[in-house]
Each structure stands twice: as C-alpha cells, then as structure tokens.
Amino acid sequence: MRIQIGMVKRKIGLNCLLILFITVQQTFGQQSIRLNNHWQFLKQDLGGIWEAVRPVKEGNPESVPLWTEVTLPHCVNARDAVDPDENYYQGPAWYRTQLAIKNPYANGRTLLHFEGAGQKTEVYVYTTKVATHVGGYDEWTADITDAVNAFLKQDSLVKQFKGKVPVSIRCDNTRDLEMIPSDLSDFNLYGGLYRYLNLVYVPAVSLDKVFAEAVTGKDGKTGTVTVRARLYNPANITGEAEMTLQLLDPQGKEIQAIQKKCRSLNGEHRFDELKVIRPQLWSPETPVLYTLVTTIRTSAGIYEQKTKIGFRDFEFVKHGPFLLNGKRLLLRGTHRHEDHAGVAAAMTENMMREEMISMKEMGVNFIRLGHYQQSRIILNLCDSLGILVWEEIPWCRGGLGGDLYKEQARRMLTNMIEQHYNHPSVIIWGLGNENDWPGDFPDFDKEKIRQFMKELNDLSHRLDPSRKTAIRRCDFCKDIVDVYSPSIWAGWYRGIYTEYKEVTRSEFDKVDHFLHVEWGGDSHAGRHSENPDKSLQNIKATGAADERAGDASLYGGAARASKDGDWSETYICNLVDWHLKEQETMPWLTGTAQWPFKDFSTPVRPDNPIPYMNQKGVVERDLTKKEAYYVFQSYWTGKPMAHIYGHSWPVRWGNEGEEKMIKVYSNCDVAELYVNGKSLGVKKRNSQDFPAAGLRWNVPLKKGQYEVKVVAKKGKETVTDTIRFEYQTGKWAKPAxxxxxxxxxxxxxxxxxxxxxxxxxxxxxxxxxxxxxxxxxxxxxxxxxxxxxxxxxxxxxxxxxxxxxxxxxxxxxxxxxxxxxxxxxxxx
The missing domain is CATH 2.60.40.10 (Immunoglobulins)
Structure with a gap:
C-alpha cells in the first residue's frame, strides 16, 4: 500500500506547525490503486446490463447508447446543479471500465472500495451483479473476487476482453421518499462516483477495521490506548493468527509493541492496553498524531494496517464553556458542503486540501460537516490541521419514513462512527438536522420522531461512549441528545443582529450543553453598499432570532434582511463583525459555527441572485474570498494581517466632498491609513469598538481616482494592504x-x-x-x-x-x- 505524504510548513498564528497530509488514514491492504482513469459514462439508464458489456465493432455507427470518456471522481450533476434554466438531473447513470486484475495473493480477495457514491449503487462484473448499496455518503466495499474468478475461467470472454475484466456501475439519485436525506433539504442530492474508487488486493484473511481509543486525563500525565481489531475472512478459513500491535510516537519511533495469538480467524479481537507517559496532546495549536501499526500473520499471508490517533480530553461543562485538555477553548467554527464550481461533489484531493487550508488560515478550529458523512480525506485533514469536528448522518428534513428509511439511518450512523472512530478531531456525532421540518409524508408524528431519535442516541453511545451526540433545530428533541443547537439567525431570518447576545444567552439557559451552529447571511459576491441598512429600517427587534417556515423565501411574511436587505457584502461584514466582537464577551459560550464556509448549490433557491445557490459562504463556490473572510481572520488569527474593505468594489459613489467610511479589518495593535499618499492618522484596535474594531476612517471624497493604503503593526511586525477605486459623483437615472x-x-x-x-x-x-x-x-x-x-x-x-x-x-x-x-x- 502506498501512502502519499506531502509535508507543508505553514505559519498559523504565532506557531509554526508541521502538517502531514495523508491520502489514506487506514491502509486497505498491501496494494491499493485509485481507479481514476479509463472510464466511460452514460447519463441515462440501460435496458439491461448486457448493453454495458455487449461487443461493439469498431467503426459501427449504429452503436447505441453513446458513452463519453470521464475520469473519477465524477459527478452526474457537475454542471446542471446550477443551470438556471432546468432542474438538475435525478435519475440513473452508468459507469464502465475494464480492469486488469493482478492479485498477488494466493486465494486473496479482490475488492472495490467506494469512498462514496450517490445515492443508490449497483456493481456488476460482466453480467453478474455482485453488490448493492443505499446511501450516498458512507464508505463501502464490494468483494468481486468470486465473480472475477468465474469470469476468468471462461476463455472466450477472456479472449474477447483481452484479459481484462469488465466492471459496470449503476448510480441512481432518483427522488425517493423512503431515503435520507430528504429532497426537501437545502442541498443537492448528487449522483455519480463522486468520491475516489479503489481497487484493493488483500490476503484471504485480513483486517476489516481497527478501533483505537486514545484516552488521557485533563492533566495529560498519562495516556492509554485500547485497541480492538475486526477480521475479514469471507471464505471462513480456519487456523491461527499472530497479531502484532506497535505504537509509534509522532516522530515514528516505537514506544511499545505487543503480540497475541488468535485461534479464531473471525470476529473481533482485543489487545492489552497500551500506556504512554506524558503523551503529546492533540489540539488545534499542536495537532500531534501517533501511529498504530496493526499486523496480522496467517497461513494466507501478512496484512498491515496503519492508523493515526491522537491523545486529547474534551468536556462540555454543564451550563458552561467547552474545555479541551482541561482549558477553555472557544470553538470558532464553520461548515462544509461537498460542493465545488465545475465539479459539484466530485472534488479532488487537491481541491479539498486547498479548501481546508483556507479555513485554517481564516482561524477556524472547529467544523460541522453538513449534513452527511464526508470524505475520509476531509477527516484526515482535520486531524492534521487541528480542526475539531461535528459529523452527522443525513437525517435531514421531511419527517420520518418507514422500516427501510429507519434501517438506512441506523446503518449510516453505524458506518459513520465505525469508519471515523479513530479520528482525534471528531468530538460530536450528529443525529439529525431540522427534524422539525415536515413534508415528505402525510403524517408528522413528533412522538415517533422522538422515539427514533432516542434509538439513534442510544446506538451512538453504544458504538462510541467517548463522544457526544447532537442535533440542530428540533426543539421537541433537544432533551434527548448531549449537545443541542437551536436556530439563531439574528439579523438575517429574524430580528436585528444587535440582539445576538441576548437571544443566545436565552437559548443557552434552556439546555445543559449548548453549541450554536448556523449563523450568518447571504451576500452576492461583488455587491457593495454605501448604505447597507437603508432597506432594513422596517425590521423590528423581536427578542427571537429563529428561522421559521417561509423565512428563507424571498417573498411574503414579515420584514427581514433575507428578504428585504440588499444582499451586499457590506451588510454581511457588519453582521459578522458584530457577532464576533460579542463572542469575545461571552465567557460562558462553548462556541459557534458560521454557515457555511463556501457557497453551495441547492435546488430550493431558484430565485437567488445566482440561481440555485446558497450564497452564505465567506468564499465563493470556486474558493474566491469574499470580504467577510477577512473579518473572521481579524478576530480569529494571530499572524499579523490587514485588509482594507472593498477589494472588489471598483467604483464608489456619493456627493462631492461627502465623508465615506473606509474600514480596515486587522488583528494588529495599530494601523495608519494613507489616502493618495497622505496620512489620515493612526488608530488603535479595540475589538469592542464597532465596526472594524475601531480601525475606520471617515474620509471626504471628491470625484476621481483614489489609492488607499494601510500600514498596520503588531509588535515588531508590519503588514500593509492597498486598494484603488474611483469615486463617482454623477447621479444616474433609470438604466437605458x-x-x-x-x-x-x-x-x-x-x-x-x-x-x-x-x-x-x-x-x-x-x-x-x-x-x-x-x-x-x-x-x-x-x-x-x-x-x-x-x-x-x-x-x-x-x-x-x-x-x-x-x-x-x-x-x-x-x-x-x-x-x-x-x-x-x-x-x-
């Protein structure tokens, strides 16, 4: 098994961290190959599997249907999810390829490991269906060994396909009320092989999963690791196994090794406890990772699996803050959807890495992965970058379905916990989102939803007692889970943003453990305002800031920023600025997560300024930074930065000689502003001096061109930023x-x-x-x-x-x- 490691030195705050980007956290065998190339794609259904594999003569113009060449990962909806003129495709699609199977193990197993495929998947070897899976976000494996062996015994077929094995995969994201997530969700249910697919060779007996629990006390003086290993032995081979467990420190030096004999080659096996004196603790500032190497030796061969773990202790104090390793940590969070310009869900590893590094450089130490289990690559990056995680299953909106529906939810929760069990970044398993939102079924029974939520809560704690459970926005279930997040959208869906602290404190007092996820608002990138509050004069303080039915609509209902505002970056920067300065004066607060980091596509917002886009991100769908990114950076980072508001605002306007505010977002102690080379004085930063923490200058402007420069200092370090704009005094009539x-x-x-x-x-x-x-x-x-x-x-x-x-x-x-x-x- 090849593990690709790139080492990047990045200065985060005042600390220099060595970050290891690891392609796979747990190896699947001695050989694993990403199947990225040589695929053909068909965006429709077939009459049957024979149409995918029947011989086609070269140059035959009557060959139908017509397939196109693609590479993986690939999303059926790479473009149509944001097509302004039609609904995105929801239906079956096919992928096919031919594999040269070269399993090096005698009687070894040949596997196709799916890191995620949407939403229902069928796998065929030649004309034999070998596996099915329901669920678009959890990992799963198709064992194709027997079907491959049967195919290779047919000489005529081997000759016809020149020794290669035809593999066809059907993906289907057709609407289905008996599946999660609901099609009422505020995101697309994408189709396709949109995560990596791996061809894996393992011995006849191998390791299915390794579960490692690294525990340390608040003082961090000692650490223990308990490990259990589950074997994979589909042929039920008998005999004995020798299992070895090595614990390596962050530098790769062996700390301890233990061995055990196993008489059974099935089920789970537990190791004796490993002990570490004064372990290096994992945290957002120092995301230190240890390595477990688990090896099994049987008559079938040797199999090795490497697992990254971290020692850390966390606590949500009852009616109090969040503690990590015994110290208060304000969770400074955001959200992520698996979505990107031009590819939709089919993000490459490099795209994911760039996105997560950009989050970390904004100052993020926490992320909620909404609203489904995400790629193993994202979890690996959270481990290595130091970003704490709330990960959840896609029980999202619509109500509660029948037995198939519930079974999928149980299965996806089990898979999520087992597959991401070892990540030190994960602290919360999410059980649902907006489960108070009806619509998929004739009946909406709150008591039945409560009972199923209790079942999932018990299942989560049974599978992993070490982590907390949580949901967002379902008040009639808030007493079931460990941590609850109500709906608080001060200044966007309801009320004004200056109510934020008051409303948050009120909600905080209603539950034992509170965490506020989802806040912010939409902004149309490149739109700025000389008076962002003008259209909001009819919005009244309500003492509540929850999102209610119809609030996301651009029509009807009470006055609100989401409907009546200008969707400018100017307004959103003010909203974010207010929230962040208030959070610095809330010592009881566990933390928050702004919604979301990046704009993403959604079928339920066709009338937004960019049709079918949720535009609440601080970066655009292609990672282009909006102005709000720098507001967060000015509060959350330590490395000196300064950013003059308005880099994407080429022309400002007003009367001749009118004073206009020029704002600088910076984490520096002092800043001096220069307009066309003339100093307008030095300002000191004060986080409670809204807006821009006091770094603002009122400047009389006349018609013409302007160059504005800021020089900011933090200790002995100096940073600068410069923008240029034109000031227009001419008054315009209606567009002609x-x-x-x-x-x-x-x-x-x-x-x-x-x-x-x-x-x-x-x-x-x-x-x-x-x-x-x-x-x-x-x-x-x-x-x-x-x-x-x-x-x-x-x-x-x-x-x-x-x-x-x-x-x-x-x-x-x-x-x-x-x-x-x-x-x-x-x-x-």
Missing amino acids: RLELTKIKEENGVVTLQAQLMDDKGIRCLDAMDWIRFGLTGDGRLLDDLGTSSGSRYVQLYNGRALISVAKGKDRAVLSARSGKLPLAFLDL
Whole structure:
C-alpha cells in the first residue's frame, strides 16, 4: 500500500506547525490503486446490463447508447446543479471500465472500495451483479473476487476482453421518499462516483477495521490506548493468527509493541492496553498524531494496517464553556458542503486540501460537516490541521419514513462512527438536522420522531461512549441528545443582529450543553453598499432570532434582511463583525459555527441572485474570498494581517466632498491609513469598538481616482494592504442601455464586463437587475459554475457583471440582455 505524504510548513498564528497530509488514514491492504482513469459514462439508464458489456465493432455507427470518456471522481450533476434554466438531473447513470486484475495473493480477495457514491449503487462484473448499496455518503466495499474468478475461467470472454475484466456501475439519485436525506433539504442530492474508487488486493484473511481509543486525563500525565481489531475472512478459513500491535510516537519511533495469538480467524479481537507517559496532546495549536501499526500473520499471508490517533480530553461543562485538555477553548467554527464550481461533489484531493487550508488560515478550529458523512480525506485533514469536528448522518428534513428509511439511518450512523472512530478531531456525532421540518409524508408524528431519535442516541453511545451526540433545530428533541443547537439567525431570518447576545444567552439557559451552529447571511459576491441598512429600517427587534417556515423565501411574511436587505457584502461584514466582537464577551459560550464556509448549490433557491445557490459562504463556490473572510481572520488569527474593505468594489459613489467610511479589518495593535499618499492618522484596535474594531476612517471624497493604503503593526511586525477605486459623483437615472467591454485576455480566455448605463452614459451603480449572457460562434461560455462571474443568468452587482469565454479559432460574438433594454453585442 502506498501512502502519499506531502509535508507543508505553514505559519498559523504565532506557531509554526508541521502538517502531514495523508491520502489514506487506514491502509486497505498491501496494494491499493485509485481507479481514476479509463472510464466511460452514460447519463441515462440501460435496458439491461448486457448493453454495458455487449461487443461493439469498431467503426459501427449504429452503436447505441453513446458513452463519453470521464475520469473519477465524477459527478452526474457537475454542471446542471446550477443551470438556471432546468432542474438538475435525478435519475440513473452508468459507469464502465475494464480492469486488469493482478492479485498477488494466493486465494486473496479482490475488492472495490467506494469512498462514496450517490445515492443508490449497483456493481456488476460482466453480467453478474455482485453488490448493492443505499446511501450516498458512507464508505463501502464490494468483494468481486468470486465473480472475477468465474469470469476468468471462461476463455472466450477472456479472449474477447483481452484479459481484462469488465466492471459496470449503476448510480441512481432518483427522488425517493423512503431515503435520507430528504429532497426537501437545502442541498443537492448528487449522483455519480463522486468520491475516489479503489481497487484493493488483500490476503484471504485480513483486517476489516481497527478501533483505537486514545484516552488521557485533563492533566495529560498519562495516556492509554485500547485497541480492538475486526477480521475479514469471507471464505471462513480456519487456523491461527499472530497479531502484532506497535505504537509509534509522532516522530515514528516505537514506544511499545505487543503480540497475541488468535485461534479464531473471525470476529473481533482485543489487545492489552497500551500506556504512554506524558503523551503529546492533540489540539488545534499542536495537532500531534501517533501511529498504530496493526499486523496480522496467517497461513494466507501478512496484512498491515496503519492508523493515526491522537491523545486529547474534551468536556462540555454543564451550563458552561467547552474545555479541551482541561482549558477553555472557544470553538470558532464553520461548515462544509461537498460542493465545488465545475465539479459539484466530485472534488479532488487537491481541491479539498486547498479548501481546508483556507479555513485554517481564516482561524477556524472547529467544523460541522453538513449534513452527511464526508470524505475520509476531509477527516484526515482535520486531524492534521487541528480542526475539531461535528459529523452527522443525513437525517435531514421531511419527517420520518418507514422500516427501510429507519434501517438506512441506523446503518449510516453505524458506518459513520465505525469508519471515523479513530479520528482525534471528531468530538460530536450528529443525529439529525431540522427534524422539525415536515413534508415528505402525510403524517408528522413528533412522538415517533422522538422515539427514533432516542434509538439513534442510544446506538451512538453504544458504538462510541467517548463522544457526544447532537442535533440542530428540533426543539421537541433537544432533551434527548448531549449537545443541542437551536436556530439563531439574528439579523438575517429574524430580528436585528444587535440582539445576538441576548437571544443566545436565552437559548443557552434552556439546555445543559449548548453549541450554536448556523449563523450568518447571504451576500452576492461583488455587491457593495454605501448604505447597507437603508432597506432594513422596517425590521423590528423581536427578542427571537429563529428561522421559521417561509423565512428563507424571498417573498411574503414579515420584514427581514433575507428578504428585504440588499444582499451586499457590506451588510454581511457588519453582521459578522458584530457577532464576533460579542463572542469575545461571552465567557460562558462553548462556541459557534458560521454557515457555511463556501457557497453551495441547492435546488430550493431558484430565485437567488445566482440561481440555485446558497450564497452564505465567506468564499465563493470556486474558493474566491469574499470580504467577510477577512473579518473572521481579524478576530480569529494571530499572524499579523490587514485588509482594507472593498477589494472588489471598483467604483464608489456619493456627493462631492461627502465623508465615506473606509474600514480596515486587522488583528494588529495599530494601523495608519494613507489616502493618495497622505496620512489620515493612526488608530488603535479595540475589538469592542464597532465596526472594524475601531480601525475606520471617515474620509471626504471628491470625484476621481483614489489609492488607499494601510500600514498596520503588531509588535515588531508590519503588514500593509492597498486598494484603488474611483469615486463617482454623477447621479444616474433609470438604466437605458448595456455596455459590454473586454477586461482581459489570458491563455485563450477572455473576461468581459457588462455595465448598465443611463441615457447620459452614467453608470447605474446601485442596479440589481438580472442579466443573461449568450454566445454565438466558436467559443464556450464559462458558465454554470455557481459563482458571481461564472453564471450566464445572474443579478448585477453594483450595476455590472462579469463573464468569461474560452475562445476558439473562429469568430465569436457575446450577447447580453437585461429586462427590456436593447440587446448588447460584442465581437470577440
């Protein structure tokens, strides 16, 4: 088994951490191969498995259906999830390939290990169905040994396929009320082989799973490791086994090793307890990992499995804060959906790594993985980066189904806990999300939901007594789980953000253990406001901040920011700024998690400024940072930083000589602002001086160009930031025409800007109209990305919108339409 390790030194806060990025946490055998290449894909169903494997003569033009070449991971909905003009595809799709099977073990097992596939999956070797799985997010394995052996005994087939074994896989994300998660969920239920698929060779007897529990007291003076190993022996081979367990310190030096003889080659086996004197403790600042090496030797061969573990102790104090290793730690969190521009759920390992590093550099020490078990790669990164985890099963919205529904929930909870049992980053197993949301069934029985929640809670504690259970937003079940998170959306779905502390304290007092996950609001990247609160004057303080039925709608109901606000980055930065400065004065608070880190696609928000996108992220769907990212960084990080608000705001507006606020988000002690080379004075940072912790300057502006620079100091270190913008004093009338211009061209990709102008040619800088781009000729719009500059149908941000085109060799013409204005063209 090859373990790919890259070592990256990154300075996080004032500490320099050595971070190991490990492709797989637990090896599956001596040989494991990612099956990324040589796949064909069909976005429809087949008449039967024979259509996937029947011989096709070369050059036969009548061969149907037509397959396309793809690489894995691959998502059926890579583009259509954010197509503004049609619903995303929910139905069957097929993948096929031919494998050269070369198992090195005599009588060894050949496995296909799925790291996740959506949502129902069938596996075929030639025409034989060898495995099925229901559930889009847990790992599972198809043992194809017997089917492969049977195929290889048929000489005619071996000759026909040139010694390779045909493998076909059917994935199906068709709507099904008797599955979790519900299609009422605020995220797409993607289809396809959207996580890595591995071909694995193991001996006839191997290790199925190793469960290691590393325990240390609050003082950290001693540590113990208890280990049990489950064997995989499908052929029921008899005999004895010798098992060895080695514990290696973070530098790879052996601390202790024990051996045991096993007369049975089935079931679970427990090892004697391992002891460590003064273990190095795992924490967000020092994510120290030890290694367990478990080896089994039988007459069938030798199998070795490596497992990363960490020593740490945590506690949710009753009616109090969160403790890690005996000290208070304010959980500074965010959320993650498995979603990315251009690929949807099919994120590569490099994409995941870039995303998680960006979170850590924002100052995150906690994450809730919403709303389903996520890739093992993400859990490995949380271990190595030092990010505590709440991971949950996808029992999300809709109510409670029948026996098949419940069995899937039990199975996915069991799989999640067993598969991620050893990760020191995990502290909470989530049992559900918004289970108070009806709609999938005629009856909505709260008592039946309570009973099933109790069953899942008991199952979780039986499988793993060391971790807590939690749910979010289901008040009639809040007494069942260990930790509860109510719905608090101060300043977005209800009320105003200055109510945040009052409402949070009220909810905190209602339960023994409280953790606030999901807060924030939507922002349309690139949209800024000179007066973000103007449209909110009718919103009243309510003393409550929960999200209620219909609050997410853009129509009807009471006045609220989510419906009546401008969706500007300006407003969201103020909301985030207020929340973060308040959290510094709440010593009883366990922590919070902003929702979410990255914009993601959803079928239930077709009318948002980017259709079918939840835009609450602090980065866009392609990881482009929004302004709010730097607000978090200014509160949560130690490494000196300074960011002037407005890097994506090229034109500000107002009256001649009007004072405009220029804000700097920084964690430095002092900052000095320069406007066109002239110092406007030094300000001291005070986190309680809202907004921008006191680092704000009111500057009279006149028509023209401006360069603004900040010089900030923290101790002996100095950091700077610079922006440039134009100040427009001209007053505009209603939009009269669209103007298209080319911004840049690089590597065959042209970036273009559309702007709304009035009849005098003055830019309409507050316009939020819709615009639709089109392309005729030789080229391709880079759209359906779910970003503000990667959508062919999108709301304008400050009267403009960007789009890019991949040019061909021949002529191409870009078109743009907004409302009833004349169509605009630009010849590329």
